[in-house]
Amino acid sequence: MNPVLIADVLRFTWPGADAPCIDIDQLEVQAGETVFLHGPSGCGKSTLLSLLAGVLVADSGRVVLLGQDWAAQSAAARDRRRVAHVGYIFQQFNLLPYLSVIDNVLLPCRFSAQRHAQASREGTPRAQAEALLSQMGLDAALWRRPAMTLSVGQQQRVAAARALIGQPELVIADEPTSALDEDRREAFLDVLLSACRTHRSALVFVSHDQRIASRFSRQVLLPGINRAARSEAS
Template identity: 80%
Template sequence: MSSVLSAESLRFQWPGAKAPCIDIERLDIAAGEAVFLHGPSGCGKSTLLSLLAGVLVAQQGRATLLGHDWAALSGARRDRLRVAHVGYIFQQFNLLPYLSVLDNVLLPCRFSARRMAQAMRDGTAQAQAELLLAQMGLDSSLWRRQALQLSVGQQQRVAAARALIGHPEVVIADEPTSALDEDRREAFLDVLLTACKTNRSALVFVSHDQRIAERFARHVLLPEINRAASGEPA
C-alpha cells in the first residue's frame, strides 16, 4: 500500500534551540488510514504535523505528500499543494474572523480548483459546505454570522468542516475536540471518521484524550519514534 504521507530521516530544530525537537527515522501513512498520534506535552506533536503538511520544512531528511518532497518546493508551490490536497484543523482554528461561517468553510475551494471540483461532485460547493456544517451540529441560523461571533466550540466545528470540504486526500487534526463536550465530541468523531473513510482520506489526529483512542485502528506514541523526545542519541 503506497503512502500518502511519509517522513524519512526527518530532523527539525527551532532557531536558537540547543537540540532538535524532531528526529524520526521513518513514518508512513497510507490512504484511508486513521492514525491517533499522542504523547506528552513538548514531545513535538504539533511540530511534526506542520512538517508533514509543509507548513515547516525540515533541515534534514524528507517529508513528502503524495510523493512530493516539501523541501524541494518553493513557498508558493507548497501553499498550492497543501490547499489542493490537505485539510488542516489547526489547534487555534485559523478562521478569518470577519468572514461568515459559510465563507470560511468555502475558503479551500476559493484557492484550489481541485477542491472546488471535488466539492461539486454531488452539486454545488455551497451545498457541500452546508451539509458539513449540519453534520457538525451547527444550526443554519449561524451560517451567515461572522466567525468571531461564534463560541470556541462552534468555531472548532467550522474549522473541521473547512478541512473536510472538497474531499482532500489528507486530513490533519491538531487537538480538534479540546473545546467540545462529550456528546459533541462523539458526534464530531463520527462525522470526521466517516468522511475520511468514505473519501479514503488519510487522517492524522493528535489528542491528549485517551478516551477516544479506541476509535482509531492505529496508535502512534510519538516519543517511541521521535528520538529527540525519547532521549536517544541523535
C-alpha cells in the same frame, strides 16, 4: 499501493535551540488510514504536524506527500499544494474572523480548483459546506454570522468543516476536540471519521484524550518514534 504520506530520517531544530525537537526515522500513512498521535506536552506533536503539512521544512530528511517532497518546492508552491491536498484543523482554528461561517468553510474551494471540483461532485461547494455544517451540529441560523461571534466549540466545528470540504487526500487535526463536551465530541468524531472513510482520506489526529484512541485504525506514541522527545524526557 504508495502511501499518501512518508516521513524519512526527519530532523528539525527550532532556530536558537540547542537540540532537535524532531528526530524520526520513519512514519508512513496510507490512504484511508486514521492515525491517533499522542504523547505528553513538549514532545513535538504540533511541530511534526507542521512538517507533515509542509508548513515547516525539515533540516534534513524528507516529507513526501502524494509522491512529492515538500522540501523540493518553493514556499508558494507548498501553499498551493497544501490547499489542494491537505485539510488542516489548526489548534487555534485560523478562521477569518469577519468572514461568515459559510464563507470560511468555502475558502479551500476558492483557492484550489481541485478542491472546488471535488466538492462539486455531489452538487455545489456551497451544498457540501452546508451539509458538513449540519452534520457538525451547527444550526443554519449561524451560517451567515461572522465566525468571531461563535463560541470556541462552534468555531472548532467550523474549522473541521473547512478541512473536510473538497475531499482532501490528507486531513491533519491538532487537538480538534479540546473544546467539545462528550456528546459533541462523539458526534464530531462520527462526522470526521465517516468523511475520511468515505473519501479514503488519510487522517493524522493529535489528542491527549485517550478515551477516543480506540476509534482510530492505528495509535502512535510520539516519544516512541521521536528520539528527540526521549532525549528531552531523560
